[in-house]
């Protein structure tokens with residue numbers, strides 16, 4: 254009798270994981286002349302979060318788009334494959350970015366594959382350890398500036414105006430094009446666009462990219478437009494407050510940004526989708542971050558948890574209908590291993606015991 258159980262002796266066919274450019278060639282600004290610089294980014298899982306759904310006591314379907322599973326550990330890779338491929342097509346010798354960390358990790362990795370030099374300008378002392386180690390191990394020229402991210406961005410923009418280097422921050426439209434593919438993936442996974450999308454907002458490139466993707470899906474496939482729910486950290490919430498934050502503060506260093514480059518576009522996404530851009534405190538971010546890790550097994554960096562923190566806040570304050578009939582997606586932008594210091598600081602250190610079975614059994618509470 255035939256059955257569908259795979260035989261152990263037969264190697265299973267492994268599907269080739271293709272990158273964003275190959276998968277979405279037709280909707281990206283690439284041609285057969287574009288060298289494809291890829292690390293097989295994208296195709297990240299959309300994880301059903303039934304444990305969190307239960308804790309929240311809600312009736313909608315809750316999903317987590319785990320962008321931390323991209324090759325360098327963040328959503329930036331979707332945009333970077335396009336930006337660096339286009340830079341290579343133009344014969345660029347060097348790419349440059351200002352970064353709170355993830356852009357630099359991604360740019361330096363893709364630049365290596367393209368054989369292009371990468372220059373990374375970061376705010377001194379404000380980059381999570383994992384991200385800094387990535388840029389360094391990929392051989393980027395890393396310059397730490399005595400100033401915040403916003404100042405770093407001003408500096409690299411001025412450098413690009415005067416020198417032959419290619420900017421790969423999200424004001425480069427190729428970044429936005431690449432990142433919009435995440436909206437397509439979500440729509441493909443759900444068979445529809447979500448009703449609501451919660452996400453962190455820093456420099457606001459990503460919300461701009463998702464909104465572009467969803468608008469294209471609306472025009473081309475007649476899918477409904479989701480409501481975009483963007484969240485900044487309370488200590489660095491310029492869009493919420495309607496003014497530049499000179500000295501942004503938050504433990505979520507990825508979104509410690511006081512003057513977002515795509516400010517206007519983020520406001521358009523908010524207004525056109527009937528959504529909000531609001532803020533969550535560091536405490537709310539850390540609590541959501543912990544929930545994702547100890548309830549769903551999904552370890553993200555703190556900034557990523559701003560999305561779920563925003564959903565929790567809206568539910569708690571009675572501003573979101575727990576009986577909403579539809580799909581709600583929280584975007585988780587970066588991997589937890591990016592910022593190991595934060596995790597170690599937050600949880601208690603493991604106990605150290607003598608090397609005996611009894612001690613381990615007793616200490617671990619094994620019954």
Ligand code: AN7
Nearest residue numbers: 352353355356455456457458459586587
């Ligand atoms: C994990 O790396 O700006 O609103 O220089 O790393 O598109 O800026 C990172 C941003 C959210 C915010 N989550 O996205 C950088 C940088 C994580 C991030 C954001 C960032 P945008």
